[in-house]
Amino acid sequence: MRNRICLLVLLLTFLAGTDPALAQQSLDAMIARDIASLVETYKTLHAAPELSHYEEKTSSFFANQLQSLGYTVTERVGKYERPEWTSYGVVAVMKNGAGPTVLLRTELDALPVDEKTNLPYASKVKTKNDAGQEVSVMHACGHDIHITSMLGTAKMLSELKSEWRGTLVLLGQPAEEVIDGARAVLRDGLYERFPKPDFVIALHDSADLEAGKVGFTPGYAMASSTSVDIKIRGLGGHGARPETTKDPIVVAAQVILALQTIASRENWPLDPVVVTVGSIHGGTKHNIIPEEVDLQLTVRAYKEEVRKRVLASIERITKGIAIAAGIPDDRVPIIKFSETQVTSATYNEPQLTERLAAVFAKTLGQENVVKLPPVMMSEDFGYLSLDQKIPATLFTLGAVDPAKVKRSKETGTPLPSLHSALFAPLPEPTLRTGIKAMTAVVLELMKK
Numbered sequence: 001m002r003n004r005i006c007l008l009v010l011l012l013t014f015l016a017g018t019d020p021a022l023a024q025q026s027l028d029a030m031i032a033r034d035i036a037s038l039v040e041t042y043k044t045l046h047a048a049p050e051l052s053h054y055e056e057k058t059s060s061f062f063a064n065q066l067q068s069l070g071y072t073v074t075e076r077v078g079k080y081e082r083p084e085w086t087s088y089g090v091v092a093v094m095k096n097g098a099g100p101t102v103l104l105r106t107e108l109d110a111l112p113v114d115e116k117t118n119l120p121y122a123s124k125v126k127t128k129n130d131a132g133q134e135v136s137v138m139h140a141c142g143h144d145i146h147i148t149s150m151l152g153t154a155k156m157l158s159e160l161k162s163e164w165r166g167t168l169v170l171l172g173q174p175a176e177e178v179i180d181g182a183r184a185v186l187r188d189g190l191y192e193r194f195p196k197p198d199f200v201i202a203l204h205d206s207a208d209l210e211a212g213k214v215g216f217t218p219g220y221a222m223a224s225s226t227s228v229d230i231k232i233r234g235l236g237g238h239g240a241r242p243e244t245t246k247d248p249i250v251v252a253a254q255v256i257l258a259l260q261t262i263a264s265r266e267n268w269p270l271d272p273v274v275v276t277v278g279s280i281h282g283g284t285k286h287n288i289i290p291e292e293v294d295l296q297l298t299v300r301a302y303k304e305e306v307r308k309r310v311l312a313s314i315e316r317i318t319k320g321i322a323i324a325a326g327i328p329d330d331r332v333p334i335i336k337f338s339e340t341q342v343t344s345a346t347y348n349e350p351q352l353t354e355r356l357a358a359v360f361a362k363t364l365g366q367e368n369v370v371k372l373p374p375v376m377m378s379e380d381f382g383y384l385s386l387d388q389k390i391p392a393t394l395f396t397l398g399a400v401d402p403a404k405v406k407r408s409k410e411t412g413t414p415l416p417s418l419h420s421a422l423f424a425p426l427p428e429p430t431l432r433t434g435i436k437a438m439t440a441v442v443l444e445l446m447k448k
């Protein structure tokens with residue numbers, strides 16, 4: 001009897017290896033077998049989020065799971081610019097003969113958001129942030145979905161080793177939300193200490209797309225982001241004696257309006273640019289003209305040359321308006337382009353992205369695959385491509401209850417976005433689709 005079962009298993013494995021439809025059925029069956037426990041994993045992670053730079057428990061859970069699946073795991077990968085910070089990056093490697101090296105990436109961190117979903121597994125975590133203030137913490141970007149999808153994918157691929165060849169590298173990246181985690185792991189020799197990938201793949205969940213669907217965006221998909229701090233210095237005095245002052249508030253107002261001409265008048269309209277002044281602080285009282293005003297900006301662009309030109313324009317316009325206002329040379333505005341709060345654009349290598357889209361269509365059905373327009377949001381995934389030297393792509397995983405998407409379209413009421421205290425992915429179909437899509441991608445890129 002036992003021999004017969006063995007023969008049957010062999011026959012099924014053989015058939016699964018030869019017939020794509022059967023292989024898919026068996027992947028569905030494998031996911032169905034594990035989905036309940038994966039949903040539990042997701043809920044556990046969701047209830048225990050950790051802030052960027054503090055992903056200690058999340059990373060060790062992730063590492064242990066991968067180790068038990070047979071991966072060679074290294075913890076605490078990464079070096080931050082501030083050496084006192086520990087990096088909780090995890091790298092898991094599975095070698096399976098000669099073939100391409102594929103890196104899959106998940107983020108590990110959560111956000112300082114006070115969850116308001118009222119779900120039974122909602123986070124109640126409070127902790128101290130870098131500044132020592134108490135904050136609530138929530139997986140409001142869905143990185144818990146990404147971690148769980150990766151664990152599910154890792155399990156499928158460890159069981160399907162006869163279907164692929166090459167080296168699989170799984171990266172648990174810390175500190176994505178503060179955009180210094182990808183650089184930290186690269187600085188610590190991600191591509192020297194571990195096999196350097198031929199392809200880099202990630203997924204990100206979506207707060208607009210239905211669970212069960214995936215999206216792809218060839219080419220530029222997300223913008224670069226640069227934080228800019230401007231200190232406009234004037235000469236303060238009495239609010240009733242403006243003639244004795246150089247009013248930095250009026251200068252700041254002129255600067256803010258003039259900065260809007262960068263996108264509208266200086267830039268080729270088909271090169272997307274955003275210049276947003278997100279914060280302005282100055283003054284203490286109605287009748288005092290202050291000494292200075294502080295502005296905080298974010299700049300978004302796709303192409304590096306456009307980003308550089310926009311930054312130069314910000315400097316020129318700000319200084320020019322200060323000079324026009326008669327601010328003396330020793331009080332010119334101080335403009336700082338952040339070297340830490342900066343990230344490159346996410347460029348989805350078109351050929352690789354189209355190849356993935358074809359795999360998705362085959363695996364999930366064409367009706368569940370959508371081409372999505374690029375956005376001006378940012379993330380640090382682009383660094384892992386080493387400035388587009390390694391083909392990389394980040395695809396979108398639908399995470400919302402389809403009934404909610406339908407209602408939102410009908411009523412015109414927007415759904416809670418990523419980073420919202422109300423963001424609540426629908427775990428089971430989202431994980432099922434994420435694991436199926438990611439496993440299929442690896443089987444395509446590493447097929448025998």
Ligand SMILES: [Zn+2]
Pocket residue numbers: 141177418419
């Ligand atoms: Zn986020």
Ligand SMILES: [Zn+2]
Pocket residue numbers: 107141142143176204
């Ligand atoms: Zn995110």
